[in-house]
Structures are given as C-alpha cells and as structure tokens.
Amino acid sequence: MKLNSFDKSKELFLRATKVIPSGISGNKNPAFAVPGSFPYFAESGEGCRYKDVDGNEYIDYLAGYGPIVLGYNDPVVEAAADAQRKLGAAFNHPTPRAVELAEKLVGLVPAIDWCAFGKNGSDVTAYAIQTAREHTQRRKILMAKGAYHGSQSWCRHGLGGLIESDYEHVLTFTWNDADSVMDLVKKYDGDVAGIIITPYHHPAFADQEMPAPGFLQTLRKICDDHQIVFILDDVRAGFRLDMAGSHEYFGFKPDLTCYCKAMANGYAVSACCGSQPFKNAASRVFFTGTYYTSAVEQAASLACLDELVKSNAIEHMMKMGTMLMDGLKKTAADNGLEVRLTGPPTLPFMTFASEKNFRRSQLFSGEAAKRGVLLHPHHNWFIMRAHKEADIQRTLEVADACFAIVSKEFGKD
Amino acid sequence: MKRLPGKIFSTALVKAGVVEATTERDLIRAHMHLHAVLPRLADLARLDDEARTIISGMNVAIEFFVPGGPKVVLHFKNSSVQAVRTGKADVCLMFPTCKLLNDMFDGKKVTPIPIKGVHRMGDLKKLTRLTDILTRYLKPSKSEMADKEFRAKHVELSLLVGLAATEAIATIEAKGRRVASHMPSGSILYHVKGGPKAHVIVENGKIEVFPGDFKDPTTTIEIRDVDLAVDLVKGEVDTFAANGSGDIKASGGLSLADEYNALFDRVGLYLS
Numbered sequence: 001m002k003l004n005s006f007d008k009s010k011e012l013f014l015r016a017t018k019v020i021p022s023g024i025s026g027n028k029n030p031a032f033a034v035p036g037s038f039p040y041f042a043e044s045g046e047g048c049r050y051k052d053v054d055g056n057e058y059i060d061y062l063a064g065y066g067p068i069v070l071g072y073n074d075p076v077v078e079a080a081a082d083a084q085r086k087l088g089a090a091f092n093h094p095t096p097r098a099v100e101l102a103e104k105l106v107g108l109v110p111a112i113d114w115c116a117f118g119k120n121g122s123d124v125t126a127y128a129i130q131t132a133r134e135h136t137q138r139r140k141i142l143m144a145k146g147a148y149h150g151s152q153s154w155c156r157h158g159l160g161g162l163i164e165s166d167y168e169h170v171l172t173f174t175w176n177d178a179d180s181v182m183d184l185v186k187k188y189d190g191d192v193a194g195i196i197i198t199p200y201h202h203p204a205f206a207d208q209e210m211p212a213p214g215f216l217q218t219l220r221k222i223c224d225d226h227q228i229v230f231i232l233d234d235v236r237a238g239f240r241l242d243m244a245g246s247h248e249y250f251g252f253k254p255d256l257t258c259y260c261k262a263m264a265n266g267y268a269v270s271a272c273c274g275s276q277p278f279k280n281a282a283s284r285v286f287f288t289g290t291y292y293t294s295a296v297e298q299a300a301s302l303a304c305l306d307e308l309v310k311s312n313a314i315e316h317m318m319k320m321g322t323m324l325m326d327g328l329k330k331t332a333a334d335n336g337l338e339v340r341l342t343g344p345p346t347l348p349f350m351t352f353a354s355e356k357n358f359r360r361s362q363l364f365s366g367e368a369a370k371r372g373v374l375l376h377p378h379h380n381w382f383i384m385r386a387h388k389e390a391d392i393q394r395t396l397e398v399a400d401a402c403f404a405i406v407s408k409e410f411g412k413d
Numbered sequence: 414m415k416r417l418p419g420k421i422f423s424t425a426l427v428k429a430g431v432v433e434a435t436t437e438r439d440l441i442r443a444h445m446h447l448h449a450v451l452p453r454l455a456d457l458a459r460l461d462d463e464a465r466t467i468i469s470g471m472n473v474a475i476e477f478f479v480p481g482g483p484k485v486v487l488h489f490k491n492s493s494v495q496a497v498r499t500g501k502a503d504v505c506l507m508f509p510t511c512k513l514l515n516d517m518f519d520g521k522k523v524t525p526i527p528i529k530g531v532h533r534m535g536d537l538k539k540l541t542r543l544t545d546i547l548t549r550y551l552k553p554s555k556s557e558m559a560d561k562e563f564r565a566k567h568v569e570l571s572l573l574v575g576l577a578a579t580e581a582i583a584t585i586e587a588k589g590r591r592v593a594s595h596m597p598s599g600s601i602l603y604h605v606k607g608g609p610k611a612h613v614i615v616e617n618g619k620i621e622v623f624p625g626d627f628k629d630p631t632t633t634i635e636i637r638d639v640d641l642a643v644d645l646v647k648g649e650v651d652t653f654a655a656n657g658s659g660d661i662k663a664s665g666g667l668s669l670a671d672e673y674n675a676l677f678d679r680v681g682l683y684l685s
Contacts, residue, residue, distance in 0.1 A: 010657075010658070010659075013657045013658060014658055017651065017654040017657070017658065021651065021654075022651055022653035022654050022657075023651075023653065023654045023657050023658075024653075024657065025653075029653045029656070029657060030656060030657035031652075031653050031656035031657060031663060031667070032667065035656050035657055035659060035662070035663075036659055036662075040657065145595060146595070158592070158671075158675045159588050159589075159591070159592060159675045159678075159679065160675075160678075162588070164587055164588060167591070172595075204668070205666075205667065205668035206668075356631075356666070357599070357631045357632065357665040357666040358665060358666060358667065359664060359665050362664060362665075378667065378668075
C-alpha cells in the first residue's frame, strides 16, 4: 500500500514559521505529536474522516481535540448554523438563541440552574474560579497535579509570560488522594475558595485514571464541611459520558460546571453553569468578550445537543469505543505486545505497558497516520457518533500492521 | 586561618553598608558561574591542547566561595580537573558578595580576598590562563567561529554551561522551582549531528549534566548541525518551529523535554 506523505503540510509549516510564532501555537504544534509522520494542516472533513492539505484521508480519533462529537460537517448542525448565519452572526445584543441554549442546558443537566457563555474552555474555567472566589471571598484554588484546565494564567502550562502572582494561590493535590486535598484545606484553613477537578483524570503524556470509589464524593463532603465551591471541569468529557453531565455518570454533584468541547460539534461556544446559590456571585464577575454572544455557535449548539439526545449518541459511542479498546488489546497481543487502554470507552487512550517514554507510541501513531488512521501518541482520543463498525474494523487492520512494526523495532513483550 | 561564619560575615557587610544585599538574580548568577561555568575547566582539559598542557602541571585544590552563598572546589590533579561543592582546598578565594563574584565573571576588575594559600600565586596564574581560554570558547570572536573545529568546541562547552545552569533556575528561582516541582525524572540526550553529545539526568527535581552519550535515554533531542546548535545555545531558535520543520527532532518522553526546556529557555536571562 502507498503510505501517506506530508510534503504540503511541511511546506505550509515552513511558511507559517515566518509569520506565526512557533508556526502553529500550543498543543496543535507538531512537536506534541510525531513531527514528520503526522499531518500539520487540515483541509476538509466529513463524518469521522478528514483530509489534510496533502490530500491524505484519515479515520480520525482526535476530533479536533474534542469538539467534533457527531462527525465533521454534520448536516443537522450545519443547517442550524446556516439558518442563523443568514439572520446575522454577531449583534449589539445576544439573540434569543442565548436564552434558548441556557434553557436547554438547564433542562438537560439537573445539577444546574443557570449558564453563562464563552467561546473556549479556558474562558469558563477562569470564570468559574473567579465566581468561587467572589462567592467565598477567599483566594486559594485547589487542582489535581497534571490536570489541564486551560491556557489562562492561573493554570497555564510552562513559564512563558507568567509572573508568580498569576498562580501563587493555585495549589495542587494528588488525583485520587483525598488526604492530600484535606491537607491543603487544613493548611489554608478558611482561605480555600474552590476545588476544580475533571470528572476523571485525563492528563496528556500519561494513562488516564478513573476516580477511585468514593473519591469525588469525599471531595464533595470536604467542600460542604468547609464551605468550598466544588467546580467540575467537564470541558473535555462533558456530553460524552452522560447527557445529564459527567457528574451523573460518576454519582456526585458539583456547584459549578464547565462545558465546551461536545457542545456544538466544532463551533466555538462554552458554558459555565451553576446551581442557584452561586448565581449572584457569578453575576458580580464581569464576564464578556467580543464574540461571547455570537449566535451562529449557539444555534449550532442547540442543534448538536438535540442530535446527541435524539440519536442516543453516547450509547453508540460507548459501543464503538469498547470495540476499539478491546480490538486494540487483542491485536497488540496477537503481535506479542501488551498495551494499556485507559479512560472511558468514548475517550480512550492507549500506551504500551513495557515503556514510559512513549517511543513505541510515537512509532505506532506515526505509522498509523501514514496508513490513514489518526491516533495521537500523547493525548486521549475521542470517539464520534460518526464512527461505525467498519471504521473500527479498518482501524484495527491498520493497527495490526503498526503493532507488527513496533514489535519488529522494539521486540515482543 | 579560621573562617568567619559565612552568613554572619556577609550580613555584617550589608549592615555596615559596605556591600548591597544579595538579590535572587545575583544568587542565581553566582550559582551558575561557580556550578555551571567553572566546572567546564574539566571539559576544557579534554577539548583544548593548551589547557591540557597547563592542567598537566597542576596539583592543587582551589576554592571559590561567597559567604552564605555558593562554593566550588576545583581539584587539579593527574592532568584532570574535578569540580566539587564541599571539602577543603589549598587555596581559598573569597568574594564578599555574589555581585562581586558575578562582576569578575562579567569581566570587571575584582580582586577576591585570598584567605588561604596566598603563597601559591603560580597556580592562580595558571588558573587565570585556563579561564581566559574558557572565556575564548564561551565568548568567541567572529574569526574564531569561522573555524569548524573551534565552533564545535564552542557548542559543546556552551551547551554544557547552559544545561548545567538550569540547576540554579530549578533550585533558586521561584518560577523555576514551580516547573522543577512537577518535572518527571528521567534522562535527556542532546545530540548535535556532526558535533558533540551531552546528557542531563533529572532525578526528583535534581539536575546533573554530563558530556557525552547516554544509553536508552528517556528523551532524545537531535539537533540538525553545529550551526543550529550555535543559535540554540544563544537562545535564538524557535524550538517549536524547529521541531515541526525537522531541524530539531525530539523523541521519547516529551513531557520531560517540555518541562526541562522551560528551564533551559530561562538560562539566557542570567548568562549571556
């Protein structure tokens, strides 16, 4: 078979480096995947597949890093967005879509009574911690080590552009270790405003970890006992585990919840949602941006959420994800390799059991990309509603060839 | 001579208005000069003929220290140099403050206070000749850089200085400590194609730097050629762009490389 090459991607990247810092900024920079064996620029998409600028087509398991939940270019969502676009994209005011979307979310998620809209996950996680601080009049925010809550200063990765005061009141605990949370609560008694947490632990460059039995419920109790605001960052997993919110899936109740990725099938909208006691504090935090009230994205979100519910999409994605996870495990074993598949079936991730430095993962993912399947070596994957059994089957065929290459290069486990 | 307790001495000088109080920046730079720059004399013995000849005639331990601050003892013995942070020396040179030590490394005229071994002026003269050679490699002229072999040595020594200097960022600088606190343990091999190799071992936040190869590193950073490495050590390379273009190839544990690079990027703020 002819393997994909990435000449136009590289050519465009060289142009980009002349006019854009790093060529491509943030986590989409090639450095975080497999430079030279991965596409850098996309061209078009349909269903669970997209084409890059070289014309290579991929069965995609990255979904634009999450927002594509139904599939690329979904006709229902696109029709809703088109209809709103004809009326106008941005105005001096919100449109009725804002109220309709807030009502939709409040109807879907029993734990919430209100919503405020932004564009990205970072907008709403920052708003949530500010709301927690306003509500409690305290300073400290606790988050799990390695967790990703966005790219704003309070939680941004790295050091570039940051000053100590940006993060001096943000403290980290160990995932699944309630004692490490309690230690911080005791140490900063009366000054902890909020605990922000993802429904399960999904750091990059690591296996995913589900919550230990009782862990999230214990955090709820700690928050209740110490008047701390419990914030759920459901930006990545939201509406991929349960349409009533990931907290329903795991059986706990947050005070504030942040949604983004699966809200609008690729349109930029995010929401910070909360229960009634936190609404006044939220209203005292000035929260706006030029496009925060843009109507096209909100119309797309209304259609996307309806589609997810109507088509029982999560059940289908769970089935496809389970098929992929089981299939990869078996295919790896057939090639004499042991792999770890972690996370829920709708957001799976694979690492090789015999290594911690991702060299096998990088070879595997690079070879898969050359054969038309996009599986990121360092970041969790996303199942879309558009994935069908035939796509999973094809993926496993490609995986078989790639496992054989890994086995040949590194030996069997 | 019995040495005055370091902190008491330096505090007294500050109180008397003789010297300024040490800033975080001064301390970091002094740490880098003693623990990243001076230890390169050991590499110089390997890379430069003239330096090797000078070192072969030396049998002495020379200490540089700042009261209450960093200290290094350079052991010259058996044609080699070893830099350690504790122990006794034949010659002790005291710098009352980090700033004065840094001034000397910046080329300003500073006379350290010799508190032991004043009679060994011959060894100190040889040391000065060695540091002059080291300075030539670290701050070369354009004409020197035109020489391919010299350029490769410049890259190796500069890379080792830059890598070793990250320790001061990781342990002293408040921002750097934040990164170091969650940096995974592991090893990083830097390989300049057609040039030197160097490696870094990170163990529970502690950083050690060595010249040469390392088997099965956690992370490998392959740099296209010596010219790119020259720009890299000057801090003039957009590393993310270079990764995408293939000029730099990083493989293996990229989270370690990413965290470590955040420290390495800051070295230029202190050493130039």
